[in-house]
Amino acid sequence: MSVPDLEANPPGDHNENPTRQATQEALVSGHGRVFQALGDQHNQFITVGNVERVVPRQLPPAPRRFAGREVELGVLTDMLDTAAESGATVVVSAIGGVGGIGKTWLSVHWAHEHLEWFPDGQLFVDLRGFAPTGEPMSVGEAVRGFLHALGEDPATLPVDLDAQVGLYRSLVADRRMLIVLDNARDTPQIAPLLPGGQACTVVVTSRNHLPGLVTVHGAWSVDLAVLSEAESRQLLADHLGADRVAAEPDAVAELLKYCAGLPLALSIVAARATTHALFPLAALAEELRDQKARLDGLNAGEIPLNLRAVFSCSYRALPRDIAGLFGLLSLAPGPDISLPAAAELAGLPVTDARALLRELETAHLVSQPVLGRYRFHDLLRLYATEQARHHLPESSRHAALRRLMDFFLHTAHTAERLLDPHRHPIEIDASGPDCHPLPLPHQTAADAWLEAEHANLLAGQQIAAELGWHAVVWQLAWSLDTFHYRRGHLHEWRSTWEAGLISAREFGAPAVISLAHRLLGDAHLNLGNHNEALRQLGHALRVAEDAADLSAQAHAHRILTWACGRQGDDRRALEHAASALRLYQALDLRAREAAMLNAMGWFESRIGDFEQAQVHCAAALHLCRQQEYRVGEANTLVSLGYVAQRTGRLDGALDFYQAALALFRVLNSTYYQADTLDRIGQIHAATGHSDQAREAWSEALSIYKDKHRPTDADRVQQEIDNLIEGVR
Template sequence: MTVQFRLLGDVEAHVRGQPIGIGYPQLRCVLAVLLVEANHAVSVDQLVDRVWGDRRLPRNPRAAVQHSMTLLRSALSGAADVAITRKPPRCYQLDVEPETVDFHRFRRLVEDGRAADDDARAAALLEQALTLWCGEPFAGLTSPWLESTRATLILHRHEARLDLADVRLRLGLHAALLPDLAAWTAKNALDERLACQFMTALYRSGRPAEALDHYQRVRGRLADELGTDPSPPLRRLHEQVLAADPALAAPTVRSGPATVPVTVPRHLPAQPLFFTGRTRELADLDTALGKDDADDSVPISVIGGIGGIGKTWLALHWAYRHLDRFPDGQLYVNMRGFDPAAQPMPAETVVRVFLDALGVAPAAVPLDLDAQIGLYRSLVAGKKMLIFLDNAADTSQVAALLPGSPTCTALVTSRRHLSGLVAAHGARFLSLDRMTDQEAYRLLARHLGDDRLTAQPGVATELLSCCGGLPLAISMVGARATRNADFPLTVLADELRDQSGVLNALDTSDDLVSLRAVFSWSYRALSAGAAAVFKALGLAPGTDTCLHAIASLTALPTARARTCLRELEQAHLVGQHAAGRYRMHDLVRLYARERAHQDNPPAATTDALRRLVDFYLHTAHTADQVLDPHRDPIRIGTPADGCAFTTIEDEPAAMRWLATEFRNLLTVQELAARQGWHTPGWQVAWTLDTFFRRRGNYHDAVRAWRAGVASADRMSDTATQTLARRRLGNACGGLGLHAEALRHLRHALAVSEKTGDALGQAHAHATLGGVWEVRGDDRRALEHALPALRLYQDLDLPVWVAWTHGQVGWHQAKSGLYPQARTHCEAALALARRHRDRELEATTVDSLGYIAHHTGRLGQALDHYRQALALLRELGHDYNEVDTLDRLGQTYRALGHDDLAGATWRRAVQLCQSQQRADVAGRIQRQLDVLRQEQRAPAAQVSRT
């Protein structure tokens, strides 16, 4: 752009970076008017009115305007992209790119900042907008129109600064923001939104007393100067500060939704510390995965070879060398293709892991596997990402997980050739052989040092010959020799030689040639406690195991288990990939499993597994009770002796533990079924119910309850079978499997009616009402909610009565029965608060907002919706927040607060995008589009007058 205009300060024009003279004030006023109305015609009469206002007019105003146009055209003659044209009848128009005028650029940046998808981008746009201000708009110029426009602009700037402060507070920048807020507050003592921001920054900076003092000062000035009380938001903030409300705590800084984060997964395991050699193979990978811009295929490489040969090490080393090629992230998963303790991980499980890593909320995951794969490929399309599928079993396991975008790179390791990937997808196959003698020697030297090896060259050669060129074996030998640094290497070689002779005769698997000897040699060097832990870990299902689970599995005190694990780490038999979480190489696990079955009596193995199942079941039950203390209790009995289950204190800790362990819990559920332990088989599903509902994770809920029903059907307890089918029906309803949901729920209702189980009938009716609600049939939902309410009342179950009052009230409200709905919702709210059920309180207050809106009480609706939002955000219910935001926006719209409606709907759309709820996002976006069209229409009309 060759020209730049400034209105936010002195009225100036710059052509190719050089200022040009505009002349006297009147001429600058004319230019300012034309620039404000850039690309729109302005009549001569409007120009005269806006430039001269109530001042004395020139003798011939039209001639004065025409003369001004001549002077401006002359001044701007060097700017080829600017033109002043005459438009009939008696109008002038300045044609220019709006981005060259700071006035228009400011407005565009502010609008983009408010609509930005994430807070970091919003902050950058708003900051850029505010840096355009160089002083008072139209500095030194005056007329009534200019004064009015100036005041409006200053107000817009003030609002943009407030918006930016809100964004910075959400980003956790309260400490840096505090000095500016203090100075700004001193100049705007009655601005209540600013007061809220200043109090929030003070509170988060550890100065709650000052926040309370500021509230009292604002309250006093409002009373003295305006005769009013503080607004509801300011009063609520004051109450939160007094109560030290956890919701006021500084947020965890996120890069994204919700505000929509741009999730950048960094899933690669740690870089191999002692990687050595493989120069030719690394060069081959560079060639295979090098990107030719003319090639639109996905670069795919398969690294094949026997277990322990170093496939994963090679792939990881290559990936870390080329991290700059993958700025958008790296997805990694161990496909467990040859795991002795578990089945290979199916594609549907892996794609769910990937979607979670890419920021997709569980409730937003499509039902159909093909749709899930399509969503995954859409999210990585156009991104420079590495997809690392480690330890694949066969082509069918990984084909669906390959990205479709040529900007991505796929790296696969397997003990098989995977010729299907080569033939169908153009993958390059790299066969990894044993290390050369020189490479093996260098790897051992990395562990022990050159001096120690050169001092006994023949012994080093013998040690390496026992390792067969396998990096895993060499590393274990190096770890053993490092631990026994005072031993001559000859002692270690003699011991390994003796053990090799026995075990090599037993080897029947190519994957374990020489490795059994190394494993046994490392195992024999362990203390008795570490050896017991090693064998127990071979039995554990799942991809990794936490310290407390290991303590339960071994019946050891936690401190003793930690000591034994440290010994196993030093021997390279176990890796601690995250704090307190341990896993084994699958060949090491195979050996540990063999040792456990060889050395331990079957009863001891059974007892260990039972303690592990009890650890997961009892800890999950504790977490579930924290999340929902009002659920009907179940009896899970006493944990087995030696089980050290974890006690969980609060909701955040419960959610974190379940989010980390729920996949292990599902695996433990399968273990219990294989062992014939049917009671924990359905109880594990029960303990996960609340967690899955809060996350909207109905996919795994259906999986858990299908297994739960299978376990319950093997028992003779009709009540348990009915309960399991009822919960499966609820999960199916949440997932959209309505026919299956209704089948299970009707069966549960029929059994409960036949056996006279009133509580079972009530639960079945309530759940059926929820399924019909999801299907959009409030009349049918009400037909089940009402009998459920009567049954709960007869049974005198106040918490269930409260929930069902809320359910009945909502269905009545949706059916237009507002007086009845309000009665039920008020009863639900009173009971919810009495029993401190915040989730029910949030949903009921939202329902009351809906009723208030549809009965003309719009102010009351606003208060209800704001209360509901505050509660939902405390609980972390982003999924439910969308609906409340949508309804709040509709109330703002009905009140004529279009700016607030737009901001609220934009926030709802952002949340929908983070949850991949395209249908809801589209519906709300259409409301935004209508709002914007209506806002533009009056502006366009004014510009034509």
Template sequence: MNGLPADMGHTRQRCVLAALLVDANRTVPVDQLVDRVWGERASGGTKGTLYGYLSRLRGALAAAGGVRIVRRSGGYVLETDPETVDLHQFRALVVRARADGDERAAVLLKQALGLWRGEAFATVDSPWFRDLGQTLERERFSAELDSNDIALRCGRQAGLLPGLVARTEEHPLDERLAGQLMLTLYREGRSADALSHYGRTRRILAGQLGIDPGAPLLRLHQQILTGDPALAVPGRGATAGPRPIPPAGPPTGPSVLVPRQLPASPRWFTGRDQQLAELTKTLDLPGELGGGMTISAIGGSGGIGKTWLAVHWAYENLDRFPDGQLYVDLRGFDPSNEPVAPAVAVRGFLDALGVEPGAMPVDPQAQTGLYRSLVANRRMLIVLDNAADADQAATLLPGSATCAVLVTSRRRLTGLATAHGAGIMTLDGLTGPKARELLGLHVGEERAAAEPEAVTALLDHCAGLPLAISVVGARAAAHPRFPLAVLAEELADQSARLDALDAGDLAANVRAVFTVSYRALAAESAEVFRLLGLAPGPEIGLAAAGSLIARPAGATRAVLRELETVHLVRQPVPGRYQLHDLVRLFAAERAGEDQPEESRRQALRRVTDFYLHTAYSGDRVLGPFSHHSLELGRPADGSAALTLPDQSAVMAWFRTEHVCLLAAQRLAVDQEWDVPAWQLARVLDGFMWRQGRLHDHMALWRTGLAAAERLHDVSVRAWAHRRLAHACARAGEHDNALEHARLALRSAEEAGDAGEQARVHDVVAWAWARQGDDRQALSHVRHALRLHRMGDDPLMVANAVNGVGWYEARLGDYEQALAHCEEGLAIHRRRGFRDGEACTLDSLGYIAHAAGRHVEALVHYGHARELFHDLGNTYEEANTLANLGDVHLGLGRHDEARESWERATGLYRAQHREKDVERLRTKLEARTTTEVTGRPGDG
């Protein structure tokens, strides 16, 4: 800094600085910072560590004028002059060089490349930094090639040879680099070596990629063979460098036409601005040494709009292809025809190019060769629509660097990317305003605006599938006087939704479109697809899918990859799989018809047992001191539960799977499996409690209670009523909480379970405390303590002792409260129960703060917050953060108070605790008023 080295701390802390420097002057969200620096190694406490690093970096940067780390909404930004950052300076110099003349560009590129000091981020181990390092290396390599081209054009190839040879060993497949080396060797009088390198390059391309060198390298090879004067060093010959590509335009001769084969442009098209821009970027035609044909492969499920996108882009870019556009529907997924043979497609292209029948070669390979010759050096677009696979499309590729190719397919054409460098694009459904806009184009904006609720319902039922939206639009347009609500009501019935999405022909029938993809599946893949349609929840993980279909991980991954390849399944994040809502309905429909009932039932029991047994083992990790054993039956054959290694992994799994776990409980109820339904409530309770998912928690126990009552087990019923009472109390449903507590107490007394009676009194105390009646609460928790002391559970005693201390403190008896809480803390620490330790530390923080011992309160609250955070107990962490803000304020630390309240508010919002959000908003607004006016605010 200021020309002098500065200590930025250890490697991980320097990584935080680098992650901000890469996006200098732009806000980087906190989650992105964590992902960039820690990647998969992030844990529950990582954000706390990050805040510590940022604090230390702020201090280290304080001495650097014009450099600072600023907290913004949602993240952090490093403010500095980009020219002081070598990465941004490098990129700016390269951009200026590419816009300037050769002499000035050579100087700028030399400056840019001189900024490099070895491999970028070589010692950093996070995936984000590794990817960035590879990206920067590609940018560096591209700048080097630009510099080489300038040197060759200006006749300054002396000294290039050693670097070119070394780089060629590193990049043997780069044809642009190969051309530079060949030209340099030729100018050094080593024609034989230049030709030898061409042969080596051709063999490597054929062996590794299965392709021949591109047109520019072929042309350079021919020029070297003939000793073309155009290759001479400038000043000693006519030109500098290889002969340029001939001007755009069709080859001369009356027999060659300019084809215009594109189908009609879609009348209504919307919602693909990003994809259109990506196609434009991908299909820029290089037409220079080392360049190759540009290909973009558009994939997606049936009805997603692949052809619409390809044809719309083509019409928007007609001026870029003055020599014509070729189009063929390859019918790869046609319900009534076989896929088009490549030879038939080539023959159609030759007809379009004006080849007379008498001049048409007989041999199919000769026809393909003639096709490629006719389009060579022409600015043409070739659209290969609805390809069955990569092989079918590859046969029709032109091979010329001046042509662009658009391919669409329901199959992911990875082969085109591997062998030919195609850009792969996968289309998803339309969302939000874009889906609404498409429907509005069909039915009219006024009609859509008149029934906004019906439009929202229609779009929900179409789930963003453009074909479904268009079918709905067509049906609505056919009855312009019918309310849209009538159609929305028809689509609301899931069992008949696919019937409703039929506009009268195969091309406008959602079920028919899905059927084509389904029938193309192998038998094993088709069965897995059907079972996925039955799985509980909006998505499924790899392990759960393995239990559903009774296959090991490798086989499960392979069959899911096949379904993903044909776009019947998508993988939004690694290891998580989804079916489009309408595809799920179709899969479930096929399961009902093509899968035996017993097979369906067994699959559903396997996946239910997977969720139950995995959650059970996870809950034991979260609460190893649970003294109320739950005996699970043996899982169904083929169901393989996960073993989660530690608390961090358990919480991550619960957070990922909680929606599917609740869906599994509902599935168990639907199947009349009351024991798993009740047990799922038990094993999910601890997670729901920690996360503050209030409404989910109540729903969990309402379902669990219904199952428990059908089991006719008084102990089970007591437990369910008690946990539902606690969930209701947390959610502010006081009357319901007391009623369920009353029923729980009655069941516990009937069972003769004194420990359960004590736990019910704990809940009743909590319910009264939520109403502000601390005396009632203290009375009940003292009764609970008396009952617990008669038992043999020291942890329950410790919890009750802490509860007594808490309510005593609330009533102002701080001395007695302190004694009780310290007793509870000692037991929790002796037993290693971190949950109880955190709660008791929070109580001690409250006592110290109320007694005016702010520094002591800060210590207790700080330790409690750290424990809650590590435990994943965001509900209590939010409360402790709010309390920490109050303590900071009492110490005059206004910035720290605001930060604590803001972090607490974020957690409250995530938990839908609106009253708590409003309470802290009032405090924050009061502090803002004080900071602006110097006077306390009304709050």
């Protein structure tokens, strides 16, 4: 029999609850980063047996203009034919190609030519192996993205990475799918994403040679060289028109020389020339001369040509305000930036920022793979960073980044207060006149914003830590708490509070230090690290006691209640619950008082003191209803049902459980619906109502499976099997 958490969740204060055509095509032909989260087809569904499957369609749009690569396309097709004959999983590694060589361009073009070979869908991910800032995408982030694309609810995924990988491989094992792993760093980043079956085709692109992928996993290698002069000329003519190219042969020859067969460079030049259709190509060629010293840092032994002149050609044509925004955007942490965030960074109204971003997008200096969200090509970000350093005063860069972090913090804080309005709030400084956080009208909007900005918020916290903005660090950790718990981002929850604890100590306030220890302990508790959880929670309590901070003491005792309960120490849990209750009563925090009255009743019933448990639970129920604390009311009804069940009052127990179930349904709390249905099944079985018991257990079993709770699912399945056997 499972034990319900008394606030409808595990401990931790979490209630359940036309860009121009030339530029567009330049993006397609240039580099894989622009494809992240981009798709020209929506997911579909197919039915296999009685199971409805999601058919993901994550491929970016096929490039309309494609030059050369006949040999490489033939190799890819021959590889697939050979693999089909042998029955082997196919892995293609496009290695040895420089950045901007068109690895993604090739893979997406080939994939669209062979869509009929992959009827069960296509998955695509940019692994950010060579992102200029931040870390490559983790295996966990990639796997969770694929699981979501395959129809799995992010909130119900198993916590353990190995289990997530296993679930992913199970879902794709028998499917004829294409899986594109773009911009990989190395073999260890790729290996967990390889399916175990023989039905899938996997295409990997990387700037590195990947010998492990070849020797261990039998990958085929496809090396991409630069385009030939004829291929480069054809690509430029496709963009600009044959007449314009033929009209200036000398200038075209010079442009081809400077671009050196690199599709990215050719695409940028084509975008610039298309934007200024009346400019002679000779003017562009002249701008590309004598610019070798400006992009040396991007060579790094991997890029056999200088791209700085190509980027500078577009940059120098920008008006001053647009050039300033280009540099400022490089300061933004994370993989992309939203329109409102870009406006904050620039200190501009959103309408003005949108107009400037449109110009940058037209010039192929940023891309917009998702409506309202912008990103740099990785090389362009480095170039933009250099321009910001050269042309913007340090004070301007500092002020811009501070505006952005204040925007992130205040919007995240608003989101957290919407997700969990019963949580004890923290105080943050009022936003300044230059900060315009999003209002986020409701909980759905809050959740969507946190999902879209999650990677940027994590990167922002890291930047704030490096700059010594300690208040921002711990307050951002607090503002991500409920989102991390509900979405199952438990490792990120822990890491944000590891940083938060360091900053809390620097911040110096005992209440903040206690809070950081407490919530780091909460994260460890939910990760199953019970000893570390108790250690951190012990620190939290001691700091609170030394500071005579009754509120912090109460919160520490509350989480220690559940930490002890998780370890089976019901009497110690009861002691902490009593301490938390006494403190919450003194502080007049009525919702928390109700929660701990219920906790008292629950653990008293666990040790057999049913009379006192009844008293505490009845008081909790009255207070929950008085405070309109619906989650607490539902949990208290479960506790009252448990007391009645343990004392043989089965009809009363059934009434309590059914009332709790009705509330959990209103709250959309499926996790606790399952536990309550399980208990209802027990009551029906004990009273001889086999059909009702099987109905309740079957619904609980379905939820347990959906929420990836295998232990509970196996136990309930056994109950159903025993019931069926008994009827026979």
